[in-house]
Amino acid sequence: MPVAADPTDPTDSTDPAPRTDTPPVVPRVAPLWVAMYHSVGDCSDDPYRITVSPDRLDRQLGWLHRRxxxxxxxxxxxxxxxxxxGKGLVGLTFDDGYADFADHALPVLQRWGFGATVFVLPGRLGGTNEWDPLGPRKPLLSANGIRRLADTEGLEIASHGLTHVDLTLADDALLGAEVGGSRALLSELTGRQVAGLCYPYGTVDQRVADAVRAAGYGYACAIDPGPLTGVFALPRVHIGENDTSWRLRLKYGLNRLRRRPVPLAAADAVPEEAR
Incomplete structure (x- = not known):
């Protein structure tokens, strides 16, 4: 608050210089709405409910478009x-880097003029989802498949770690390899800076978030990060085959009530060349 002028001095008619010890105000944006997908294809054998059929994905993206x-x-x-x-934008993410993204998800995204981020595993190129004990086994993107997607307008290739391990259980050496090593491999593979990481299983704690920041990422996605907040603990909403229009409407509405805003200052850390 400005200090009042001295009433005894008629020449004192200006306010003094503003205080410089007041902490800066960090602008914040409304809670982000980020949809979390995995595989797009046949849903007949789907014990973890991670698969969405191409037809359902098409209807879900159409629901977004109509709104x-x-x-x-x-x-x-x-x-x-x-x-x-950012008004009117929602995040679309696809975890694990399944090969079916190129065959089934990409044509639907392009039909609606949408973009997305694909979180891939450079330590399992051309492999399968061995981390899922119940199966079914699904092929993962190869190196050439990732390169082709990286060259596709509107798509972002980002890291899901090297091999899909729970980073909160990893020792420091393994954590460094999964976080920093995967970013280096993907940058070499795509010829682009890698801006983001998605925590396998959605698990994150402060040690892991700090390691991701130190490795040079600009953001990281979780599922429900608990007490952590900010651009290195971004929450997402799981979207599955059972999410019809009314369920999407409910999830979209609840997101604005349950999620906290994200500090804008951290968003500036996303490298320009990775956008």
Missing amino acids: GLRGVGMADLLAAHARGE
Whole structure:
């Protein structure tokens, strides 16, 4: 608050210089809505409920479109919000880097003019989802498949770690390899800076979030990060085959009530060349 002028001095008619010890106000954006997908294909054998049929995905993206919403990748979403241009944008993410993304998800995204982020595992190129004990075994993207997606307009390739391990249970050496090593491999593979990481199983604690920041990432996605908040603990909403229009409407509404805003200052850390 400005200090009042001295009433005894008629020449004192200006306010003094503003205080410099007041902490800066960090602008915040409304809670982000980020959809979490995995595999897109046949849902007949799906014990973990991670698969969405192409037809269901098409109807879900159509639901977004009819409401004036547009799906984009995470780097684009954060950059738009940092510029104050994020209204009407939602994040679309696909975990694990399943090969069926190129065959089934990409054509649907392109039909609606949407973008997305694909979180891949450079330590399992051309492999399968061995971490799921109940199966079924699904092929993962190869190196060439990842390169092709990286060259596709509107798509962002980001890290899911090297081999899909719970990072909160990893020792420091393994954590460094899974976080920093995967970023280096993906950057070499795609010829682009890798802006983001998605925590396998959605698990994150402060040690892991700090390691991700130190490795040079600009953001990281979780599922429900608990007490952590900010651009390195971004929550997401699971979307599955059973999510019809009324369930999407409910999830979209609840997200604005349950989630906390994200500090804008952190969003500026997303590298320009990765967008």
